[in-house]
Amino acid sequence: MTDTDRAQRLERVMARHGYSGDSLIEVLHSAQSLYGYLSPKLLALVATKLKLPPSRVVGxxxxxxxxxxxxxxxxxxxVCMGTACHTAGAPELARVFHDYFPDWQVKVGRCVGCCGLAPMVICDGKPQIRxxxxxxIRQVEDLLQP
Ligand code: FES
Structure with a gap:
């Protein structure tokens, strides 16, 4: 898909919502789906089109x-850093990525709702438990196998 196609699709999404500021989350979701991430330029475009202050869109x-x-x-x-996962060793799991898999993009999050399986990490969309x-380390290496 070209940038022109993406821009036209995003324009259609905003038009479908009447360029309403109330559609901000849905428009941002569509923009991210189309472009992969929300660049500063894309956020500015959405703010202009929806007639919202840029600070609200960025917020x-x-x-x-x-x-x-x-x-x-x-x-x-x-890496889940909810209470159960944190007390069960999640901070050490976050360090594994830093030490062994530095090319991974790692985020920390709050409880994902399966505390009985703590500590847990979601790797490329796949939950890794206990x-x-x-x-x-073993499970990430397995995931990286072709
Ligand atoms: S604290 Fe990690 S799943 Fe609940």
Whole structure:
């Protein structure tokens, strides 16, 4: 898909919502789906088209962690830092990525709702449960196998 196609699709999404500021989250979601992430230029465009202050658009985009403000890395992980996972060793799991898999984009998140399986990490969309640092290293290496 070309940039022109993406721009036309985003324009249609905004038009479908009547360029209403109330559609901001849906428009940002569509923009991210089309472009992969929300660049400053894209956020400014959305603010202009929806007639919203840029600070509001940036505020919403930075509040929800599902929105990406930079291009995504080829591999991503979300380390749950909810209370159960944190007390079960999640901080050590986050360090595994820093020490062994520095090319992974790692985020920390709040409880994902399966505390009985703590500590857990979501690697490229796949939940990895009841982890130790050694188990996480093995599972990430398995995920990276072709
Ligand atoms: S604290 Fe991690 S799943 Fe609940």
């Amino acid at each position: 919403v985009a930075t509040f929800y962690h599902l929105f990406a403000l930079a291009p995504k890395a080829p591999h991503q992980a979300m 982890l130790t640092p050694e188990k996480l």
